[in-house]
Amino acid sequence: MKIHIDIDNFLQTPQVVLFGMLGVFVALLVIYGSILILSRAFRKNGKKNSDVTKD
């Protein structure tokens, strides 16, 4: 392939960059929410059946 500046090709990318970053953030925010829900739901059981976070 010969390296060259390809503006037309480049102009197709902003939507991928925008929706790509948005998609990653949305997915991780949903996982974030699910961790919060799980942590609250199983907090009481945690005392009986838990292990301290290890490094």
Place this chain on the structure above:
Amino acid sequence: MADIFSNVLEIRWEMVLMWIIGGILIWLAISKDMEPTLLLPMGFGAILANLPTSGAVTQIINGNTEEGVLDVLFNAGIANELFPLLLFIGIGAMIDFGPLLSNPKMLLFGAAAQFGIFFTFALAALLGFDLKDAASIGIIGAADGPTSIFVANYFNSNYIGAIIVAAYSYMALVPIIQPPVIRLITTKKERLIKMPYEQKNVSTAVRILFPIVTTAIVGILAPRSVALVGFLMFGNLLRECKVLRILSDSAQKELANLITILLGITIASKMRFDLFVKVDTLIIILLGLVAFVFDTIGGVLFAKFLNLFSKKKINPMVGAAGISAFPMSSRVIHKMGLKEDPTNFLLMHAAGANVAGQIASVVAGGVMIALVEKLI
């Protein structure tokens, strides 16, 4: 006699160059301890695949196709994405998501630190790489070998050899790449921010449900990633369920080691001189560096952005640990924190961001596939 030595006349300078590159990879693996499990097999494979009329790779001799074992392995284990997926079971079994489950906010840094993937994708497209190759090059920024292989292979990129070499080399170079970039975009005052770590109990139920729920969420939101995240989380479930300790140990050791041996040497089938000795390879290696740099910038700037609204200030260096190079990146951030202030312990925060990066990079790979596929 002439027949015996005829092969010597087949040696080309490009082959010699590949032997040197193979030698350098082996040297880096042994002397510098840089990702030796991958770079050593790749280096040896690069030499093996570039011997004149090498029987290790497929050759057409007198009109007959003679299959080489490296190509057979490639078709059996990489072309169908099997090896990277199996490796992910081992990686999942190795990862302790505890620091992330204690402080799930760190997930956001995992997301922000994928910026380099998309920035590099745009840059590669600007330089004239078609969108499939640009996406495969951008995914070097995932800082995650299996995901890079998965995406590059999905798009059937001709540059898979260069992409994998760049991905694994830069992962090993994280301690050299990240500190100067972080110092450039943070102030001394910011690097001194202390983040007390509150050790929280994470219940066994949460640890067990997390991999299942994450697989379901990612599978629904980014279905292209579901195989990657599913195998990663399956490995983690083996670890966390506590009743399959032998399987978990096997996944972490035997399975991961076996696949790593085969993966490294198999990738070498794509390091043949006719595919590798090109200006494009150099450009791809440079673009890989850009991806790692902009991942780091993305994570750090996002932490600074959050600090504008947050009462509890975040040390922006932690944002840089959102890249998926685990556990290298969290160690780098921890050491940088200690260097600025010997009483500042950032390890657990950085480890949380780092494992978040592992999930985020897989999601980014799936999102990239889905979005680019629509354009081509």
